[in-house]
Amino acid sequence: MAITLHNLTTDKAVNKKKKRVGRGNASGHGTFSTRGIKGQKSRSGVSGLKRLGMKQMLLSAPKLRGFKSYQAKKQVINLDSLNKSFKAGQTVNPATLAKAGLANQAKGGIKILSRGKLEVKNLTFSNVEVSDSARQAIEAAGGKIS
Numbered sequence: 001m002a003i004t005l006h007n008l009t010t011d012k013a014v015n016k017k018k019k020r021v022g023r024g025n026a027s028g029h030g031t032f033s034t035r036g037i038k039g040q041k042s043r044s045g046v047s048g049l050k051r052l053g054m055k056q057m058l059l060s061a062p063k064l065r066g067f068k069s070y071q072a073k074k075q076v077i078n079l080d081s082l083n084k085s086f087k088a089g090q091t092v093n094p095a096t097l098a099k100a101g102l103a104n105q106a107k108g109g110i111k112i113l114s115r116g117k118l119e120v121k122n123l124t125f126s127n128v129e130v131s132d133s134a135r136q137a138i139e140a141a142g143g144k145i146s
Contacts, residue, residue: 019034021034072107072108072109073107073108074107074108074110074111074129075103075104075107075108075109075110076111076113077097077102077110077111077112077113078112078113078114078115078116079112079113079114079115079116079117079118079134079137080115080117080118081102081116082102082112082118082120082123083116083117083118083119085100085101085102086120086123087120088120088121088122088123089121089122089123089124090120090123090124091123091124091125091126092112092123092124092125092126092128093125093126093127093128094110094127094128097110097128109128109129110128110129111128111129111130111131112125112128112129112130112131112134112138113131113133113134114131114133114134114136114137117137118137118138118141118143119141120141121141121142121143122141122142122143123138123143123144124143124144124145124146125138125143125144125145125146126145126146130145
């Protein structure tokens with residue numbers, strides 16, 4: 001059956017009337033207005049939730065400690081991970097490192113560190129930062145850094 005203007009219906013919850021309390025006993029919600037007889041929650045000005053002032057709210061909120069830099073950190077790659085992904089004579093740059101799955105090009109730069117031993121000979125490094133000890137290991141293996 002097609003939906004047309006004359007057979008549209010609304011959800012019953014949409015047209016549900018609001019509970020009106022304190023409008024006399026004939027309404028079913030008179031006298032104590034669904035609050036019970038005694039106690040703090042039966043009094044006016046208390047909603048049952050813990051009411052906080054501005055100062056109490058600020059004091060109870062968790063505070064962020066320390067400093068968070070908005071600059072992206074450099075990605076760190078060690079020499080021993082290059083042995084598996086590269087062959088002799090290849091170029092190591094952000095694109096080839098991303099293709100090998102070792103780095104992400106979108107982040108804030110790449111730095112090569114010297115953990116492990118570089119077994120691949122004659123690698124050429126470009127557009128990456130290199131630590132001093134990694135530079136010595138690369139040059140000892142016949143590599144170039146440009």
